Amino acid sequence: MAYSAEKLNEEKVFKDPVHRYIHVRDRVIWDLIGTKEFQRLRRIKQLGTTYLTFHGAEHSRFNHSLGVYEIVRRISDDVFLGRPEWNEEDRMLTLCAALLHDLGHGPFSHSFEKVFDLDHEHFTRAIILGNTEVNKVLTRVNADFPQQVADVIAKTSKNKLVVSLISSQIDADRMDYLQRDAYFTGVSYGHFDMERILRVMRPREDQVVIKQSGMHAVEDYIMSRYQMYWQVYFHPVTRSAEVILTKILHRTKDLHEQKYRFKYDPIHFYSLFNGEITLEDYIKLDEAIILYYFQMWQEEEDQILKDLCCRFMDRNLYKYVEFDPAKEYKKLAELSALFKKAGIDPEYYLVVDSSSDLPYDFYRPGEEEERLPIHLLLKNGDIRELSRESEIVDAISGKRRTDHKLYYPADFIADNRKKPTIKKQIRTLLEID
Amino acid sequence: MLKDHAKLMHAIAVSEEIVGRKKLQKMIYIAKNIAFPFQERFQFHFYGPYSEELTLRVEELCNMGFLNELKEKKGGYYQYRYTLTETGKEFLDINAVDMPSLQDCLLDMNSQNARFLELVSTVLYFSDLSKEEVKEKVFTLKSKQRYTDEEVEQAYQYIESLREKAGLH
Numbered sequence: 344m345a346y347s348a349e350k351l352n353e354e355k356v357f358k359d360p361v362h363r364y365i366h367v368r369d370r371v372i373w374d375l376i377g378t379k380e381f382q383r384l385r386r387i388k389q390l391g392t393t394y395l396t397f398h399g400a401e402h403s404r405f406n407h408s409l410g411v412y413e414i415v416r417r418i419s420d421d422v423f424l425g426r427p428e429w430n431e432e433d434r435m436l437t438l439c440a441a442l443l444h445d446l447g448h449g450p451f452s453h454s455f456e457k458v459f460d461l462d463h464e465h466f467t468r469a470i471i472l473g474n475t476e477v478n479k480v481l482t483r484v485n486a487d488f489p490q491q492v493a494d495v496i497a498k499t500s501k502n503k504l505v506v507s508l509i510s511s512q513i514d515a516d517r518m519d520y521l522q523r524d525a526y527f528t529g530v531s532y533g534h535f536d537m538e539r540i541l542r543v544m545r546p547r548e549d550q551v552v553i554k555q556s557g558m559h560a561v562e563d564y565i566m567s568r569y570q571m572y573w574q575v576y577f578h579p580v581t582r583s584a585e586v587i588l589t590k591i592l593h594r595t596k597d598l599h600e601q602k603y604r605f606k607y608d609p610i611h612f613y614s615l616f617n618g619e620i621t622l623e624d625y626i627k628l629d630e631a632i633i634l635y636y637f638q639m640w641q642e643e644e645d646q647i648l649k650d651l652c653c654r655f656m657d658r659n660l661y662k663y664v665e666f667d668p669a670k671e672y673k674k675l676a677e678l679s680a681l682f683k684k685a686g687i688d689p690e691y692y693l694v695v696d697s698s699s700d701l702p703y704d705f706y707r708p709g710e711e712e713e714r715l716p717i718h719l720l721l722k723n724g725d726i727r728e729l730s731r732e733s734e735i736v737d738a739i740s741g742k743r744r745t746d747h748k749l750y751y752p753a754d755f756i757a758d759n760r761k762k763p764t765i766k767k768q769i770r771t772l773l774e775i776d
Numbered sequence: 777m778l779k780d781h782a783k784l785m786h787a788i789a790v791s792e793e794i795v796g797r798k799k800l801q802k803m804i805y806i807a808k809n810i811a812f813p814f815q816e817r818f819q820f821h822f823y824g825p826y827s828e829e830l831t832l833r834v835e836e837l838c839n840m841g842f843l844n845e846l847k848e849k850k851g852g853y854y855q856y857r858y859t860l861t862e863t864g865k866e867f868l869d870i871n872a873v874d875m876p877s878l879q880d881c882l883l884d885m886n887s888q889n890a891r892f893l894e895l896v897s898t899v900l901y902f903s904d905l906s907k908e909e910v911k912e913k914v915f916t917l918k919s920k921q922r923y924t925d926e927e928v929e930q931a932y933q934y935i936e937s938l939r940e941k942a943g944l945h
Contacts, residue, residue, distance in 0.1 A: 676870055
């Protein structure tokens with residue numbers, strides 16, 4: 344029997360708080376889950392620093408990857424099975440792409456990618472195509488299979504239907520993370536009727552479409568997403584932790600460039616500093632390693648690195664004020680000068696952070712946009728873009744919400760033992776006195 | 777402080793104006809891929825490499841009043857013209873960006889059409905593949921654009937000329 348068709352003697356199940364059970368019958372999937380590169384995802388939190396705001400948010404990318412796989416498995420085995428537009432031969436490709444779509448995420452990806460100019464998608468491809476256990480499993484399916492999986496995840500596959508299941512404005516990835524993140528953070532947003540959405544999904548040549556009768560479930564999904572972004576993902580306290588984390592990495596990089604002698608040598612960071620990180624080095628990085636360094640660097644001679652690490656580990660985060668860059672950029676320059684006078688380096692202690700989200704956007708032929716919209720399948724067989732049918736979605740389509748905050752260490756500013764006059768001026772400018 | 781915003785404003789300022797969202801996307805992607813430290817991350821979309829972060833930043837800059845976005849009807853569709861506002865120029869004076877040779881590259885790209893830049897950016901996106909594999913990707917993923925062998929060759933030559941302009945040779 345071909346490896347791709349091989350089934351386990353007994354179905355394996357993973358107990359899951361979101362989908363109740365994750366079902367595995369395929370040998371290929373079971374073997375992929377067992378690889379060291381996939382197991383590494385257990386040591387990478389799905390929501391990075393969010394656990395400092397919502398203490399339950401300790402779930403990992405491992406949980407989420409299994410969840411995305413389970414959703415796609417249900418679509419493929421229950422909803423699409425037997426439909427003429429669905430090619431059964433794409434089943435294994437879809438399942439593998441779903442399971443492996445986040446494989447290249449590193450620890451605290453957002454900050455790491457920004458500071459060291461990395462791209463987790465590059466590492467996802469590298470793990471799938473490189474000399475890895477994952478590659479060995481995929482190659483057993485056939486020699487081209489790793490490339491096919493990598494192409495689906497990178498959205499460069501010609502199989503648009505499979506791509507849209509993993510990555511579009513209504514895909515298995517989003518459906519899992521919204522519910523999972525809601526569950527683990529404990530918030531009451533993020534819930535929607537996924538069962539209903541799955542039942543009304545239909546395959547078409549280029550993408551998944553939704554039967555018109557499921558429109559209200561999709562509206563609910565879009566509103567859930569909107570609320571999760573603003574209530575959880577862009578929470579200002581989480582952003583404060585993210586700001587400090589990013590600044591720790593910046594400081595470490597700067598110190599390395601200045602030939603600073605670390606008391607605790609950051610050996611795991613050397614290839615990152617030199618911009619020559621290998622796949623082998625990258626796979627070794629996980630959150631435990633990074634937090635070990637943060638713990639040890641609390642004893643460094645460098646006062647900035649030491650302070651930032653203490654702040655992160657003890658959750659002594661920066662405070663924030665609302666900031667309007669258009670009106671206040673001159674004030675920002677003034678504040679920066681005052682921080683310098685007060686002996687507080689603004690490069691590390693005065694940070695503007697912006698968050699922005701577009702709840703739903705549409706693309707119509709002839710326009711310059713690049714987002715694939717959600718399409719409804721009408722009763723007469725016609726296809727129509729969602730916002731043309733739904734007043735609720737139309738009301739929020741293309742409407743971006745942006746939020747800027749200015750972060751600063753309130754304890755430093757409040758400490759009047761040194762430069763009290765300047766600090767008073769800072770507090771006045773920040774309007775916190 | 778708002779360094780990534782400033783870099784993007786600098787790019788538009790040295791290009792004088794950029795017409796078309798697609799063109800703006802491709803110019804920044806090509807510049808980033810060749811040599812210049814833009815932070816926005818790109819993924820492959822309908823028209824080749826595309827950055828949601830870049831779209832977002834442009835919208836933010838428009839909302840801040842630093843960029844002027846003019847929507848114009850062209851044939852059967854709308855296109856967008858981007859220039860720096862006076863406030864944007866003032867902001868850039870305070871937050872100067874040092875990217876020598878960026879202007880030469882961007883002015884050159886700005887004189888090309890968006891269709892060609894789409895091809896150039898796609899070739900760059902697949903730059904770890906062999907030329908034959910890149911051609912196969914271009915002809916498969918961009919079948920509607922009907923690029924020819926000759927155009928792909930031109931794209932490769934153009935990338936080399938940009939690298940020279942950027943001082944990489």
